[in-house]
Amino acid sequence: MRGIDKSYIRYLDPKVISKIKGLDLIARMVVEGFLVGLHRSPYHGFSVEFAEHREYRPGDELRYVDWKVFGKTDRYYVKVFEEETNLKAYLIIDKSGSMGFRSNGISKLEYVKYLASALSFLLLRQKDAVGLLLFSKGLDSYTAPSSRKNHLNILLKELDQLKPGGETSLANVLFELAEKIKRRGLIILFSDLFDDYESVIKALKIFRHKKNEVLVFHTLDSAEILFPFSRDMLFRDMETNEKITVDPKGIRKEYREKINNLINSYKRDFWNASIDYQFLRTDTPYDKALLSYLAKRKKMR
Amino acid sequence: MFHLLHPFYLLGLFLTSVPLILHLLGRRRIKERPFSSLFLLKEIKKSSSIWMRIKDLILLLLRIFFILFIVIGFSHPLVLSPVPFLGKEAPKDVAILIDVSMSMGAEGVFEKAKQEVKEVFGRLGSGNSILLIAFSDRIEEEREIIDEAELNSFLDHLKVTFRSTDMLPPLDVAKKELLKREGFSKEIFIVSDFQKSALKNIQSIYSNLRKKKINVYASCIEGSRKNIFFTGFQIEPPFPLPGLRLKIFPELISNEKGSIPVELFMGGVMKGIKKTEERKDVFFEIEPGKAGYKSGFFRTKGDSLTLDNNYYFSFYVPENLNILLVGKGTEYFYLANALSPGIKTPIKLTTIEPVKLSRINPSQYNLLILYNIKFDGYVKARTMDFLRNGGGVLFVMGNEFLSEVNKNILEEIHIVKKNDSKKGFFSIKTVDTGFKPLSDFKDKGLKNLYDTKFFQYFTIKSNMKAVIQGRNGDPMMLAGNINGGEFVLFPFAFNPEWTQLPLKAIFVPLVYRLTFYLAARQEKLPENQVGEPIKISVSKKVKQPLFILPDGKKKSPTFSTTGDDYILKDTELPGIYKFIPQLGETISIAVNVKEEESRLDVATFEELEFLFPDINKSEKREGFATSGKRWIDLFPFFIILSLLFLTAELVLENK
Numbered sequence: 001m002r003g004i005d006k007s008y009i010r011y012l013d014p015k016v017i018s019k020i021k022g023l024d025l026i027a028r029m030v031v032e033g034f035l036v037g038l039h040r041s042p043y044h045g046f047s048v049e050f051a052e053h054r055e056y057r058p059g060d061e062l063r064y065v066d067w068k069v070f071g072k073t074d075r076y077y078v079k080v081f082e083e084e085t086n087l088k089a090y091l092i093i094d095k096s097g098s099m100g101f102r103s104n105g106i107s108k109l110e111y112v113k114y115l116a117s118a119l120s121f122l123l124l125r126q127k128d129a130v131g132l133l134l135f136s137k138g139l140d141s142y143t144a145p146s147s148r149k150n151h152l153n154i155l156l157k158e159l160d161q162l163k164p165g166g167e168t169s170l171a172n173v174l175f176e177l178a179e180k181i182k183r184r185g186l187i188i189l190f191s192d193l194f195d196d197y198e199s200v201i202k203a204l205k206i207f208r209h210k211k212n213e214v215l216v217f218h219t220l221d222s223a224e225i226l227f228p229f230s231r232d233m234l235f236r237d238m239e240t241n242e243k244i245t246v247d248p249k250g251i252r253k254e255y256r257e258k259i260n261n262l263i264n265s266y267k268r269d270f271w272n273a274s275i276d277y278q279f280l281r282t283d284t285p286y287d288k289a290l291l292s293y294l295a296k297r298k299k300m301r
Numbered sequence: 302m303f304h305l306l307h308p309f310y311l312l313g314l315f316l317t318s319v320p321l322i323l324h325l326l327g328r329r330r331i332k333e334r335p336f337s338s339l340f341l342l343k344e345i346k347k348s349s350s351i352w353m354r355i356k357d358l359i360l361l362l363l364r365i366f367f368i369l370f371i372v373i374g375f376s377h378p379l380v381l382s383p384v385p386f387l388g389k390e391a392p393k394d395v396a397i398l399i400d401v402s403m404s405m406g407a408e409g410v411f412e413k414a415k416q417e418v419k420e421v422f423g424r425l426g427s428g429n430s431i432l433l434i435a436f437s438d439r440i441e442e443e444r445e446i447i448d449e450a451e452l453n454s455f456l457d458h459l460k461v462t463f464r465s466t467d468m469l470p471p472l473d474v475a476k477k478e479l480l481k482r483e484g485f486s487k488e489i490f491i492v493s494d495f496q497k498s499a500l501k502n503i504q505s506i507y508s509n510l511r512k513k514k515i516n517v518y519a520s521c522i523e524g525s526r527k528n529i530f531f532t533g534f535q536i537e538p539p540f541p542l543p544g545l546r547l548k549i550f551p552e553l554i555s556n557e558k559g560s561i562p563v564e565l566f567m568g569g570v571m572k573g574i575k576k577t578e579e580r581k582d583v584f585f586e587i588e589p590g591k592a593g594y595k596s597g598f599f600r601t602k603g604d605s606l607t608l609d610n611n612y613y614f615s616f617y618v619p620e621n622l623n624i625l626l627v628g629k630g631t632e633y634f635y636l637a638n639a640l641s642p643g644i645k646t647p648i649k650l651t652t653i654e655p656v657k658l659s660r661i662n663p664s665q666y667n668l669l670i671l672y673n674i675k676f677d678g679y680v681k682a683r684t685m686d687f688l689r690n691g692g693g694v695l696f697v698m699g700n701e702f703l704s705e706v707n708k709n710i711l712e713e714i715h716i717v718k719k720n721d722s723k724k725g726f727f728s729i730k731t732v733d734t735g736f737k738p739l740s741d742f743k744d745k746g747l748k749n750l751y752d753t754k755f756f757q758y759f760t761i762k763s764n765m766k767a768v769i770q771g772r773n774g775d776p777m778m779l780a781g782n783i784n785g786g787e788f789v790l791f792p793f794a795f796n797p798e799w800t801q802l803p804l805k806a807i808f809v810p811l812v813y814r815l816t817f818y819l820a821a822r823q824e825k826l827p828e829n830q831v832g833e834p835i836k837i838s839v840s841k842k843v844k845q846p847l848f849i850l851p852d853g854k855k856k857s858p859t860f861s862t863t864g865d866d867y868i869l870k871d872t873e874l875p876g877i878y879k880f881i882p883q884l885g886e887t888i889s890i891a892v893n894v895k896e897e898e899s900r901l902d903v904a905t906f907e908e909l910e911f912l913f914p915d916i917n918k919s920e921k922r923e924g925f926a927t928s929g930k931r932w933i934d935l936f937p938f939f940i941i942l943s944l945l946f947l948t949a950e951l952v953l954e955n956k
Binding site for chain 2: 097098099101108168192194221224229231232233234235236237238239240242243244245246247249250251254255258259262
């Protein structure tokens with residue numbers, strides 16, 4: 001990692017990365033940026049395959065101290081490993097109409113697309129198998145997990161063609177998927193979770209029940225949280241085309257309460273169900289999402 | 302009561318429709334926006350949609366009312382609002398009018414008036430701004446008085462004038478001033494002796510004051526009414542001539558019985574002193590001396606009003622009396638003889654035939670006598686011109702006047718009212734009055750002809766149509782006016798006995814007296830009064846005209862081109878004013894106080910009450926208003942209200 005330019009860090013900004021063309025490049029940039037930022041973090045190099053030595057720092061686990069080197073040099077060195085696993089990760093992306101919403105900058109789906117690309121790149125780099133599932137009302141596409149080197153291209157091609165559309169039926173899709181995924185693995189869900197709350201929780205609990213690890217990236221646009229509209233507006237539902245006239249100023253306070261309650265409820269109930277939950281706004285830098293993945297990955301080891 | 306100061310601003314009420322129009326347009330133009338999911342909005346909408354509509358409606362109303370209040374505010378609505386004064390007297394506007402006309406100069410009256418002003422001022426209490434107006438027939442002084450010291454200083458230097466009284470100007474000024482002010486009650490106090498002559502013109506303004514809710518209080522200042530005053534003077538003969546002894550008759554009135562002393566001053570010297578009683582003739586005999594203006598004054602004393610005790614007079618003594626006698630043949634012989642009583646008498650008699658009248662302009666003569674000639678053609682034209690220019694004409698009528706031609710003309714000239722004669726219209730042809738006056742005179746003898754009794758009997762009454770009446774009331778001699786000129790008809794042929802009149806001894810003094818009377822018409826000087834301008838008519842403009850006033854001050858007159866008159870505007874003092882048109886020439890003009898002011902004919906309070914309903918005595922002003930009403934401008938109120946509505950609108954808008 002020494003040779004990586006530190007300017008890559010800026011590619012963690014969704015606005016910056018959205019200006020780059022080519023999903024493979026985006027994925028690479030995000031990951032490189034992330035890793036540069038991560039250089040001195042405790043997450044670095046939890047690989048099982050030995051890669052190099054480095055000087056011991058407080059906080060390093062004693063089991064990684066190379067005692068042979070200590071015997072020769074009287075200095076503490078720890079072994080740095082390259083991870084080697086047979087983890088199967090499923091990236092499940094909600095591509096319903098609501099994910100196409102953007103207030104400023106990039107849409108939720110674009111945000112998720114870049115994040116998924118980066119994660120795919122990262123996972124495959126760690127020799128994990130990565131599968132991709134796209135859904136709206138039903139399961140729209142399924143790419144079986146694989147850790148082959150050219151699998152990244154398949155995934156990126158799939159992600160590149162991703163367009164928002166259709167209604168969300170998250171719970172149904174999740175039930176369907178739960179049946180499909182036989183072997184335990186890491187389920188990473190990208191969605192705005194605009195669906196029946198109880199059903200969503202219930203469906204994700206099934207994954208947990210089947211010993212899958214679940215990581216939810218709850219992605220929302222800032223406008224969906226802050227509701228910054230001023231004048232009276234006729235809002236059109238992006239999935240159902242239903243229309244409703246609203247005085248934004250009149251309901252803003254109540255709306256904010258409701259959306260925050262929803263987020264907090266998800267957070268609480270996911271925690272209770274041992275499901276990792278990460279709330280993301282489309283202007284949140286990608287390292288936050290990637291860090292939560294790493295934290296999750298660490299737990300799984 | 303409600304009143305708008307600028308009602309045209311209400312046109313702005315149309316602006317209230319603007320928010321309504323914008324509201325309706327705004328509802329149609331709601332922007333559509335795609336949103337990820339409406340499920341949260343739908344939950345909220347259920348509870349907020351009613352509130353939204355109410356809010357919209359409230360916003361609309363707030364905006365409409367904001368504009369409404371702004372518009373009403375700028376139209377300055379005024380309301381008559383009661384204001385309490387917690388037991389204290391409400392501020393009021395007061396004017397005190399104090400009479401300084403000449404009649405107030407009667408003994409002790411003006412001092413009483415000043416004291417009354419002080420008492421009225423004291424009763425009004427402090428804290429009032431009081432307008433004090435001193436008046437005569439005009440506003441003499443006007444001042445705003447706040448405290449007693451100011452009042453005393455004002456009253457101390459106040460003096461009675463020689464002017465008459467007219468309450469109209471001070472009442473008018475007081476009304477205008479009081480109406481400008483904002484007090485809760487408006488009051489006028491008049492401190493005066495209330496001469497009746499001053500009350501004639503004020504009834505209309507008084508009713509106007511009452512309509513405007515201005516209360517009027519009167520302080521009738523009483524004093525001694527004993528007054529002796531002069532009303533004029535007569536000279537005998539009325540046409541004075543150099544060398545003829547003159548009798549000067551002062552005409553005087555006293556409203557008290559008793560002996561009246563009268564002194565005559567001429568040329569700064571007392572010429573005589575006499576005692577008389579009212580309505581009894583008293584006269585001074587003087588030598589008029591050379592031709593020219595003669596002036597002087599009478600003085601009396603012993604009454605309460607001393608300001609009118611001097612009466613100034615002036616008269617002009619011409620060099621001689623020029624008479625033009627127009628007659629035929631020798632018929633006027635007796636008349637000509639009568640007018641030339643002696644060589645010393647400065648009468649110039651010019652006699653001509655009627656035909657020559659066409660070539661002579663009679664304006665240079667003092668008198669024109671037409672003796673028994675036809676009154677038509679150029680005779681009539683010349684005579685009428687002469688009369689119109691103020692000349693005197695004596696028609697001595699004999700048989701010639703009875704011609705059919707003259708009958709209508711004569712009837713036209715001498716109009717005798719029916720009542721003047723017991724027998725109706727004076728018929729030229731057939732009247733037989735049964736009058737026997739000559740026999741009466743015969744009995745008295747010729748020596749009595751110059752006696753004053755004679756003239757009393759034959760009093761020439763300038764304002765009457767019948768100059769000489771018989772004891773039975775029949776008119777014997779008639780007088781009339783045409784413009785400024787006066788004529789006398791002497792129809793001696795009406796009565797057979799009269800036909801012989803020129804032959805009788807009585808004819809001479811009668812004609813002599815008539816001559817002087819008619820000749821004096823042109824020479825009499827106008828009577829001037831204090832406060833009125835003096836007009837001096839001149840034939841041509843003079844270089845440095847000058848007036849010398851009675852107090853010795855000099856003043857230049859103004860020249861009026863309309864009447865070729867020199868006018869001296871201010872005549873504040875009675876006395877002899879001297880006009881000097883050029884060096885060595887002086888015209889004397891006597892100026893006296895107005896007679897009406899001297900009469901001291903005052904109204905009692907009961908008479909005032911009759912003339913001016915609701916008037917009250919000053920001391921009867923009881924109680925005081927402890928509350929009143931005032932016009933209040935609601936501009937600030939409406940502007941604050943509109944700002945409140947605007948604030949409410951902004952708050953609700955952003956909620």
